[in-house]
Amino acid sequence: MNREAVIAVNRFGLGATPGELAAANHDPRGWLAAQASKPAPDYPALAGLAPSSEAVKEFPRWLMKVRQARADAKAMQESGQPVPRGVEENFRDHFLPIMVKEVGARLAVAATTPVPFQERLVWFWANHFTVSAEKPVIFAVVGTFEREAIRPNVGGRFVDMLLASSKHPAMILYLDNNLSVKPGTKPSPIAERLNLPRATGLNENLAREILELHTLGVNGGYTQGDVTTFARVLTGWTVGRPLVNPGFTFIAARHDAGPRTILGKTYAQEGMAQGEAVLRDLAAHPSTATHVATKLARHFIADDPPPAAVERIARAFRDSGGDLSTVHAALLECPEAWETPLAKLKSPIDYVVSCLRGLPAARQAEPGALFLALREMGQRPYFAPSPQGWPDTAQAWAGADALWKRIEWSGILAARAGSGIDPLELAREGYGDAVSEATRLAIARAESRQQGLALWLASPEFQRR
């Protein structure tokens, strides 16, 4: 197997399914390029999941349930009966099944997709535009973000992805833009009555993170003044009342209208068009090209991105007006990408998915069990710790305990796969000549096929992509 095939399947893809390395072997770059240009497959696993317009209703539904539960509890207490469980457990009961279903569907897609490079790009961009269930109000909505804002645009233009992200209910709610309004706004009577969050002025959260994380980058040349002004521009970008008018909406009455100057340019547009114009300019800004190129090179080439590769990708971004197909093709053309196999340590999700791809028997695992395994390894699905998303360097994932949890999990998988798998064959099928002599020997000398399999899944090679 040639080295480039090992890189294509493991680093650009999601880990080899049986036969995949052989299929990629004759033309690894062509194998990847073909995936990037194909339309996304119709994944049956994603078909039954709720859209955001439905998912945003879950939080108010839960609130109603809580109110009912409290009323019931009060009645029971008064009649001397035992009182039911607390609010927090009630929350988990309501939302955890939704999340586990989302996680299960996402992992099922990743475990079997015939276009793993395309799927990894979806992951990359979803992490670039992170939304996190750390905020309970979007617990049921986080899964919809990737399907609605990222997947349709991953072969399209960056600006469209940026616009879709900035208008998605999950992003609006995650970064509080529903609570950012023209200064001096009177709180709505409904919010007052129901004791809901009240908005009476600016909230900088979304504006800052769009500038810092989604577009220009922290050193991209904006000031605190630009952040505040951009927050003004984005007032009115909100979500409708979930049960009445779910989804993104622009409310002119909350918008702080008037010409605004950002990065030295004055925007005189009215209403939502002003924010859209700013986002278009941010998408086309050279700092954005460099920021995005650096992250792509870090994800696909090395923790310390080679400057030549960054420049090649950034140039493709600038020259194509942020056409992502062109940008992704430039990534494949970087010679630096093809030099060193196993240059990246797998993140927990990389690790789990590559196990599922290599071992079809493991795909029977309950989604809840996979959710737990990922949590134990330090990457609880949909719970990125901050808007910056999951880290993308080996040092962030190589903690002693995180490694220990991977070893524990490899033992479970090996026990489940039984003796039907030949671990040496599996290693060769996934990593070809990149399997070291020491690893080959260790597997050959294992006391059983099961132990040999655990050794391979925990081996230094299989921890990398």
Next chain:
Amino acid sequence: MATRRDALQALGGLIAVAGLPGLALAAAPGTERRLVFVFLRGGLDGLSAVPAYGDPDFSSKRGALAIDAPGTTGGALKLDGTFGLNPLLVEMHKLYEVNELAVLHAVASPYRERSHFDAQNLLENGTAKPFGREAGWLNVALAETAGASGLALGSNVPLVLRGPATVSSWSPSVLPAPDPDLLERLAQLYRDDPLLAKPFAAAREAQGLMEGQEGRRGMGGGPQAAVALAKAAGTFLAKRDGPRVATIDFGGWDTHANQIGEYSPLTRNLRLLDRGVVTLKSALGPAWKQTAVLIVTEFGRTVAINGSRGTDHGTAGVALVAGGVVRGGRVIADWPGLSDRALHESRDLRPTLDLRAVFKAALAAQLGLGEAALETKVFPDSRGVKPLAGLFA
């Protein structure tokens, strides 16, 4: 019958023979003093944790977020004539009353922008700029100290504890323990791996120390984990042959909206922090007397309430220093005031104390580091920042 602990110890011998880098958790740690670093990620609102109720501009600037003076319903817990503690920090207040908690206000790292991620990176790497180096100051300090070792509570190691010194990490697990024979074989496989050899050896030592102590039960995710991790930290640090430095990451402090009320994240977090500290204290047992706990955050938040009952990214904030070695019971603040003119860039609390002065004092007191190492190696180019005098006994 040999226990798993025995097996691990026997394997430990093999590791040493094979020349694997050891953590030396089990060696004499060289000091009885302990240091716990608690990082509140997201930017704790210092004026909520420690309201300056006595400042004439406090209530007008804070609006709905202002906490009333001590003695009123829902009022602050009194610290002195100017400052109080958030009424949710009941246990912390008890520590203050027995002089085991010092409250530092208007403190900040040298960072003056408002990105969480740059601010956290700078605070952890110990230089005066984001991404100034790849190691963290707590690790570099350990590398300068004979015998003491470090442990991160959680699966991964935060930047502050990454670097040349081998450190471990630990969190409880819901997964079944690996077969000892598999571990021995893996030790051989990882032996020459530049990335995995050290964490693997360190994980085995940490697991060995915890053997039989904790049920194999996960702690769940999210902020609730902080209390479980505080307990584990205390258990590790209390051991005679355990680590002397521990870190706990506690996220979720980026409170842009809805900071008050029963279900606000800040309310939940302050309660967890309060419980976490008292849990740590009780798990430490007598070792609490030898311990310093640094509770810090990357930056404070805006002085004024924002448009959604929250606060946006700011500059100076608070640090809390607890433990038996602390000369507490006082607020340490060169208070800049909250008037318009006093604010940093017309919006933030102005920093008057460099957090590195607090860190230096802690490292000097707890790890015995000298000023030369502190100002050149641990915090490069920080000669102008002297260790805060008199903070520790």
